[in-house]
Amino acid sequence: MSAPTTTTHDSRLTTHDVRPVAGADLVPLRDAWGERLVELAAEYPDLLVLDGDLANSTRADIFAAAVPDRFFELGIAEQNLLGVAAGLATVGYVPWISTFVPFLAARALDQIRVVVAQPHLNVKMCGSYSGILTGKTGKTHQSVDDLAIFRAMPGVVTIAPADATELRSAMAAMMGHDGPVYLRLTRDPSPVVFGPGYRFEIGRGVLLHDGGDVALVSTGVQTVRVLDAAELLAAEGIAASVLHLPTLKPLDIDAVVAVAERCGAVVTAEDHSVIGGLGGAVAETLAEHRPTRMRRVGIGDTFGESAPNDFLLEKHGLTPRHVAEAARAVLAAKG
Amino acid sequence: MTIAEQTDERAGRTGEGASLAELDRLSIEARRLILQSIHTAGAGHVGGPLSCADLLVNLYFDRLRVDPANPGWPERDRCILSKGHSSIALYAVLALRGFLPVAELATFDAADSRLQGHPDMTALPGLDMSTGSLGQGLSPGVGMALGARLRGLPFRTWVIVGDGEIQEGQIWEAAFTAARLGLDTLCAIVDYNRLPQFGWPDPGGFTRTEPVDDPTGKFRAFGWHAVECDGHDHAAIRAAFDAAEAHPGQPTCIVAHTVKGKGISFAEGDYLWHAKVPTASDLELAGTELDARLAGIGGEAGVGQGEDA
Ligand SMILES: Cc1ncc(C[n+]2csc(CCOP(=O)(O)OP(=O)(O)O)c2C)c(N)n1
Ligand SMILES: [Mg+2]
Numbered sequence: 001m002s003a004p005t006t007t008t009h010d011s012r013l014t015t016h017d018v019r020p021v022a023g024a025d026l027v028p029l030r031d032a033w034g035e036r037l038v039e040l041a042a043e044y045p046d047l048l049v050l051d052g053d054l055a056n057s058t059r060a061d062i063f064a065a066a067v068p069d070r071f072f073e074l075g076i077a078e079q080n081l082l083g084v085a086a087g088l089a090t091v092g093y094v095p096w097i098s099t100f101v102p103f104l105a106a107r108a109l110d111q112i113r114v115v116v117a118q119p120h121l122n123v124k125m126c127g128s129y130s131g132i133l134t135g136k137t138g139k140t141h142q143s144v145d146d147l148a149i150f151r152a153m154p155g156v157v158t159i160a161p162a163d164a165t166e167l168r169s170a171m172a173a174m175m176g177h178d179g180p181v182y183l184r185l186t187r188d189p190s191p192v193v194f195g196p197g198y199r200f201e202i203g204r205g206v207l208l209h210d211g212g213d214v215a216l217v218s219t220g221v222q223t224v225r226v227l228d229a230a231e232l233l234a235a236e237g238i239a240a241s242v243l244h245l246p247t248l249k250p251l252d253i254d255a256v257v258a259v260a261e262r263c264g265a266v267v268t269a270e271d272h273s274v275i276g277g278l279g280g281a282v283a284e285t286l287a288e289h290r291p292t293r294m295r296r297v298g299i300g301d302t303f304g305e306s307a308p309n310d311f312l313l314e315k316h317g318l319t320p321r322h323v324a325e326a327a328r329a330v331l332a333a334k335g
Numbered sequence: 336m337t338i339a340e341q342t343d344e345r346a347g348r349t350g351e352g353a354s355l356a357e358l359d360r361l362s363i364e365a366r367r368l369i370l371q372s373i374h375t376a377g378a379g380h381v382g383g384p385l386s387c388a389d390l391l392v393n394l395y396f397d398r399l400r401v402d403p404a405n406p407g408w409p410e411r412d413r414c415i416l417s418k419g420h421s422s423i424a425l426y427a428v429l430a431l432r433g434f435l436p437v438a439e440l441a442t443f444d445a446a447d448s449r450l451q452g453h454p455d456m457t458a459l460p461g462l463d464m465s466t467g468s469l470g471q472g473l474s475p476g477v478g479m480a481l482g483a484r485l486r487g488l489p490f491r492t493w494v495i496v497g498d499g500e501i502q503e504g505q506i507w508e509a510a511f512t513a514a515r516l517g518l519d520t521l522c523a524i525v526d527y528n529r530l531p532q533f534g535w536p537d538p539g540g541f542t543r544t545e546p547v548d549d550p551t552g553k554f555r556a557f558g559w560h561a562v563e564c565d566g567h568d569h570a571a572i573r574a575a576f577d578a579a580e581a582h583p584g585q586p587t588c589i590v591a592h593t594v595k596g597k598g599i600s601f602a603e604g605d606y607l608w609h610a611k612v613p614t615a616s617d618l619e620l621a622g623t624e625l626d627a628r629l630a631g632i633g634g635e636a637g638v639g640q641g642e643d644a
Contacts (some may be wrong), residue, residue, distance in 0.1 A: 072481070080474045080508035087478020090463065091486060092409075095478075111505070114468045115475055119456050 008210050012258035013243075015207045016198055021227050024191035029221070030128050032164035033185055034062030036171045037096060041067045044175055046092055050074055052081050052099035058128040058185070060098035078108040085123045086115035094122050094175065100134075101127035101143035101184070105150065116180050117153050124174050128185040130160075131220070131271030132304040132312050135187050142304035147219075148276025150182040151249045157202055158248040160184040160220035163192045166246055169200035177202060188309065190221045205252035207259065211239030214327045215263040217256065219245045219278045222271045222318065229269075229323035240327060251281050257289045265330045266294040269323050274298035293333050295326040338371040339441035353396040358569040359632050361392045361431055363625050366598045368427040368440055370621050374613050376444040379452070382595040382608045384424035386528045386566075387416075387495055390591055391428040393572040394493060403433035406460040412490045413479045415464045417472020418497035418526060419453040420610070425462075426450050434461040470503025472496060473523055477513045480521035480586075491520045491580065499531030501547050507557065513586040514558030521586040522579040523559075525550045526566065528595040532609045543606040554588035566591030567598075600624060 008015055041047045041063070053076045055061040064071040074081045078099055085095035097104060104112070104127045116123045129135070132142045150158040157177060161167040167185075174181045193208075208223070209216075209230045218226040223244045230240040243259045245252060260266050266286065268279040279296030286292045299316045313319050353361070365388045373379040395401070399412040416425045423443055430437045435449070442448035449459040453467025464475045476494040483490050496506065513521050527550060534543035547553070551561045560582045564575035572591065579587035595609070596602030599621045602611075613621065 074512060077505075077508035077512065079471075079505040080477070080512055083471055083474020083505065083509065084478040084481065084512065086464070087475035087480075088482045089478075090413075090475070091479060091482030091488075093482055093485070110468055111471060111474070114465060114471055119465045 008207055010258045010262070012254040013207045014204055014255070015210065017195065018193040018208045018227065019195060021191050021193060021224055024193055026189035027164035027192050028189045029161065029164060029167050029186045030057075030059040031062070032167050033126065033128075033171070034059030036168045037063040038066040040171060040175055041070060044094065046094050047175070048072060048088060048093050048095045050081055050085050050095050050097055052076060052078050052097075052103060054099055054128070057100070058098040058126070078103045079111045082108040082111040082123070083115055086119070086121050089121040089123050094124065096124040097126055098128070100129045100141060101146045102141060105143065105146040105182075109149065113153065117156050120155050120179050122178050122180070124181050124183065126183045126185055129187045130184045131186065132299060132316060133186065133188055133271065133309045136306045136308065138306035139303040144273040144299045144303060145276065146182070146184065147248050147270070147272045147278065148280065151276065151281060155179060156249065157181040158184075159202070159246055160248060161200070161246050162221055162223040162244055163190060163194055165192055165194035165196065165198060166200050169198060170246065173200050173202050184220055186221050191224050193224060193227065200246060203247050203250040203252055205243050205245045205247075205255035207241060207255070208244050209240060209242035211241045212262055213239045214265045214267060214331055215241045215243055215259040216267050216269065216323060216327065217243045217245060217259065217278070217282055218269040219248060220271060222269050225318065225320050226269050226323055228320035229327065232320055232324040233327055238327065238331065245278065248278060248281060251285060253285050253289065256282055256285045260286055260290050260292040264292060265327075265334045266292050267297060267323060267326045267330055268294065269297040269318070269326075271318055272298055273301065275301060293330050295330045297323050297326050337441070338368065338375050339438050341437045355569050356632060358392055358396060360629065360634050361396055362389050362569070362598075363629050363634070364431060365392055365424065365427045367622065367625050368430065368437065369423050370599065370613050370618055372423050372427065372440045372443045374615070374618050375441050377612055378444055379423055379612070380420045380610045381602055381613065382528075382530065382606070382610075383418055383421040383497065383526070385597045385599060385602060386593045386595045387418070387421050387526045388424045388428070388597070389567045389569065390495060390524055390526065390572060391424055393569055393576065395428050395432045397573060398576050399493070400490070401432075401461075403461070406434060410488055410490055413463045413476070413492040415466065415472045415476050415492070415494045416454060417466050417494050418469065418500050419466030419472070422450070422452065422454045425454060429461050435459065469497065469500040470505045473506050473509035473513075476521055476523070477509050477516070477518060480513070480518040481516060483520055484518070491522065493522050493524065495524045495526060497531075498525055498527045498529060498547055498550060501525065501550060510554060510557040510559065517584050518586045519583050522576070522589060523554070523586065524589045524591055526593050527590050528593040530595040530604070530606050530609070532606070534606060551588070551590045554590075558585065559588045560585040561588040561590065563590045563592065566593035598625070598628070
């Protein structure tokens with residue numbers, strides 16, 4: 001955002017001024033994650049990292065090098081990985097899991113359900129390489145349904161930060177929360193848009209851009225592309241609000257309703273299936289609390305494929321241009 | 336006497352270090368409570384609970400350092416019933432040991448009960464892990480044993496798995512990991528009754544038996560210390576547990592030779608009694624058999640012999 005955003009007077013909306021996307025520092029969430037774990041380990045003696053033979057991809061290797069006695073390599077055995085984490089949690093440790101999203105959310109799903117979520121154990125489940133931008137690995141390594149899975153699982157806090165700054169703050173909040181958390185991480189460098197004064201709060205959405213014509217609601221690093229979309233719309237004289245929801249569960253229902261009331265038209269955007277994730281959550285919320293015209297931008301009912309990021313964003317309709325198009329469409333429908 | 340009318344006096348809580356005669360008596364009481372509870376609930380499993388009843392009695396009355404008055408004691412020994420469908424056996428033994436009133440067994444599987452169909456550690460203090468989806472219990476056991484090592488706590492971790500259950504791949508993920516970490520405070524006990532729930536087609540007809548052949552050899556191949564014992568003989572169980580505790584450097588697997596439905600003539604070895612509710616007349620016949628066994632070891636039918644701890 002080139003100009004500072006205006007401040008909303010709706011008490012249901014927390015605002016934060018973000019830095020311009022253009023020219024922002026680029027930091028991969030995974031790197032920030034590995035570095036932040038080292039910092040948190042100094043503060044929390046019970047923090048452990050449990051890896052599934054992917055540390056040099058997830059960047060748990062940063063932690064392994066710095067805090068070797070609290071790094072445990074559990075090998076390519078993800079079901080066991082989650083069970084070992086549960087056992088350690090009963091002894092008061094706070095295990096952080098290092099693996100890719102599908103090997104966590106899909107391979108170890110029943111283990112997460114039975115020995116982590118149902119007993120509400122304090123395990124921090126970190127899924128790296130989320131969404132479809134996984135570095136040309138293809139559909140086995142991409143995740144289109146993890147937000148839907150964790151959002152539907154009772155008691156699991158579900159977090160998808162937008163950038164390295166928000167991630168760092170979110171990780172401290174995760175340590176402060178006694179219970180299972182899913183954290184969605186990404187592989188590639190992405191712009192740091194949050195300023196240093198920002199504080200993430202579990203369950204709190206943040207208004208990053210204030211406008212009365214259309215509300216763009218997004219989560220994860222897709223929010224950065226949505227900020228660009230708001231700029232595209234502004235150039236056409238369309239004033240968009242950008243509501244970032246870093247917590248999918250618990251969802252900030254008040255903020256979703258407030259921004260829908262203000263704009264009367266909503267577009268959701270996520271690097272995830274349009275079924276069951278952010279789009280699903282917002283649609284459910286609005287249908288119940290404030291029916292509002294909306295469009296969902298996200299991956300259709302399909303799996304991914306290996307390709308460069310630009311190709312994937314274009315093919316699956318996740319670019320700023322696609323978000324802006326959806327905004328125009330919903331505005332036209334609003335009339 | 337219905338189960339809800341029973342008093343804890345019947346339990347005879349002797350605590351750790353019970354005599355073999357006392358363990359035999361408690362096994363008989365546990366079996367009686369298991370059958371009565373399933374009858375009262377009108378649902379549940381019989382074969383598996385009777386199969387592992389002696390192992391649980393031996394653990395809770397002779398082996399585990401636990402305190403019913405302080406179930407969350409950080410230094411307590413841990414016990415995971417990975418074959419969670421045998422929950423009623425664990426509940427009966429926990430009741431006899433004083434973790435819950437014996438009369439509460441009448442609430443097994445009922446609305447608002449702490450005694451869920453499969454063990455729910457959030458519902459009942461004294462349960463060290465939630466189980467019910469087979470194959471999952473050994474991994475948390477690895478985590479607990481590792482946690483004990485990291486914390487420098489002296490507790491041991493015991494995990495009871497079914498012989499059918501060890502078809503699950505996760506068991507072998509956990510076995511590999513426990514051996515690699517050299518977790519010698521961890522002991523897996525295989526309830527080797529050679530029956531799963533249903534079985535499978537076989538060239539010679541239909542077989543119900545031997546879901547996994549030679550578990551001892553398989554655990555050894557995964558780097559475990561492994562011993563075998565008669566899972567219904569308290570002296571033999573005690574000796575196997577001693578062997579597990581004495582062995583350094585490796586986790587121990589005890590393959591306990593058991594009989595599914597053990598102790599009740601009509602249930603023994605019959606796969607149909609995996610999950611079947613005893614009728615009133617079944618219960619009567621079982622009671623007669625258990626009374627006779629009790630008389631055989633010098634006890635009085637239906638009356639607890641032990642002194643309160
Ligand atoms: C993952 C999973 N699959 C299937 C079941 C259903 N089930 C419950 S008990 C059982 C048979 C267990 O056999 P075994 O492990 O030999 O136990 P036991 O003979 O001691 O009853 C089955 C298939 C389950 N609870 N969990
Ligand atoms: Mg069996």
